[in-house]
Amino acid sequence: MENIGNKIQFDIYSTMHSPDPERLPVILEDWEKLAREKLADGPYYYIAGGAGGEHTMRENLKAFTDVKIVPRMLRDVDKRDLSINLFGDIFPSPVLHAPIGVQSIIHKDGEIGSALACAELGVPYIASSASTVPMEKIAEAMGDAPRWFQLYWSRDPDITASFLKRAEASGYSAIVVTLDTPMMAWREYDLKNVYLPFLAGEGVGNYFTDPAFQAKLEKNPQEDPQAAIMHWTKVFGNTSLSWKDIAFLREHTNLPIILKGILHPDDAKLAMEQGVDGIIVSNHGGRQVDGAIGALDALPEIVDVVEGNIPVLMDSGIRRGSDIIKAIALGAEGVLIGRPLMYGLAVAGQRGVKEVLQHMLADLDITMGLAGQSSVSRLDNSILRKSE
Numbered sequence: 594m595e596n597i598g599n600k601i602q603f604d605i606y607s608t609m610h611s612p613d614p615e616r617l618p619v620i621l622e623d624w625e626k627l628a629r630e631k632l633a634d635g636p637y638y639y640i641a642g643g644a645g646g647e648h649t650m651r652e653n654l655k656a657f658t659d660v661k662i663v664p665r666m667l668r669d670v671d672k673r674d675l676s677i678n679l680f681g682d683i684f685p686s687p688v689l690h691a692p693i694g695v696q697s698i699i700h701k702d703g704e705i706g707s708a709l710a711c712a713e714l715g716v717p718y719i720a721s722s723a724s725t726v727p728m729e730k731i732a733e734a735m736g737d738a739p740r741w742f743q744l745y746w747s748r749d750p751d752i753t754a755s756f757l758k759r760a761e762a763s764g765y766s767a768i769v770v771t772l773d774t775p776m777m778a779w780r781e782y783d784l785k786n787v788y789l790p791f792l793a794g795e796g797v798g799n800y801f802t803d804p805a806f807q808a809k810l811e812k813n814p815q816e817d818p819q820a821a822i823m824h825w826t827k828v829f830g831n832t833s834l835s836w837k838d839i840a841f842l843r844e845h846t847n848l849p850i851i852l853k854g855i856l857h858p859d860d861a862k863l864a865m866e867q868g869v870d871g872i873i874v875s876n877h878g879g880r881q882v883d884g885a886i887g888a889l890d891a892l893p894e895i896v897d898v899v900e901g902n903i904p905v906l907m908d909s910g911i912r913r914g915s916d917i918i919k920a921i922a923l924g925a926e927g928v929l930i931g932r933p934l935m936y937g938l939a940v941a942g943q944r945g946v947k948e949v950l951q952h953m954l955a956d957l958d959i960t961m962g963l964a965g966q967s968s969v970s971r972l973d974n975s976i977l978r979k980s981e
């Protein structure tokens with residue numbers, strides 16, 4: 594992905610004399626505005642909304658604004674390298690597609706559209722347990738393109754074991770275990786709109802096709818979808834888990850295990866004690882604990898306790914290339930992009946996701962060069978200042 598920024602910038606300017614009538618937005622906020630125009634209240638607020646009073650959602654963005662980049666000059670940035678190495682795989686950039694469930698509520702392309710956009714760019718796609726399309730179908734569409742599977746750890750251990758087995762069998766190369774959502778948070782917009790897509794049979798594709806899930810039903814989900822949905826509400830999450838249970842995951846998969854939703858340095862230590870392979874610093878985009886610390890604010894202390902022993906990734910609030918630089922310079926090895934890609938999907942399906950990703954990578958490449966940095970893997974906090 595050498596100098597992707599200059600190429601994309603040139604492609605855009607070169608349309609000066611032949612404007613594209615199908616032109617999509619460049620300004621990130623315009624994607625969200627267009628998504629708002631296209632979507633009904635239920636699906637729009639499901640994506641855009643957060644928990645409680647959305648304090649943490651705002652805090653995520655503020656945390657990035659409070660950190661400033663101090664550019665360096667005359668450092669030969671002619672060739673820039675955005676690539677990273679994670680768990681032995683080289684990826685073209687430090688960007689991954691965050692796990693996002695129920696994408697069918699915003700565009701018919703849904704998860705397959707997002708996964709294909711990622712495949713076109715070599716961006717790893719993290720398929721959610723709460724996808725409408727089952728993991729095998731996403732894998733089939735992606736061919737050899739990089740993909741990880743995100744596990745929602747079910748109350749039924751047979752389902753959890755089955756998901757891990759299916760993910761491994763269909764070519765996912767890592768398991769992201771999301772710890773911050775053992776149950777749905779207090780999401781005021783969804784409650785106001787009386788909108789929970791799972792109850793309408795969206796986002797349950799992995800469960801309805803799962804042999805362990807089906808085994809506990811009297812009729813198969815096609816015959817009696819309501820009974821299957823009711824069963825899903827009982828088994829989806831597991832509020833009784835504790836750190837010792839990580840051993841269960843290790844027994845059921847040989848893939849790298851990455852814990853998502855870590856915000857406290859003591860939890861990062863516990864994760865390492867349990868022998869996990871990586872962690873993702875995240876507050877789920879402010880969708881779970883309102884009042885939680887901004888994810889970028891949590892990152893440095895976690896990086897300190899991890900001491901480079903396992904990779905630390907982060908998400909929650911990444912909106913532009915400069916945000917990626919800040920997260921990496923503070924010690925993240927990669928970042929996950931969430932809502933911006935969903936606005937792209939809502940507006941223009943697969944093409945929208947691809948375009949949002951391309952613009953973000955172009956912005957990253959150009960901003961890095963202008964800041965005097967030629968390699969993502971050599972970014973460090975010497976180029977940052979925190980404003981009080």
Ligand SMILES: Cc1cc2nc3c(=O)[nH]c(=O)nc-3n(C[C@H](O)[C@H](O)[C@H](O)COP(=O)(O)O)c2cc1C
Binds near residue numbers: 853878908930
């Ligand atoms: C509509 C929506 C659905 C999500 N679904 C999942 C999911 O299924 N699994 C998961 O681990 N995280 C899920 N997340 C959280 C994202 O993976 C990520 O942590 C979050 O979007 C980051 O915040 P940001 O989008 O504001 O940057 C979801 C987020 C959104 C917006």
Ligand SMILES: CCCCCCC(=O)C(=O)O
Binds near residue numbers: 776777829880
């Ligand atoms: C019952 C909770 C399901 C949540 C699955 C999707 C998700 O993670 C989200 O943030 O929304």
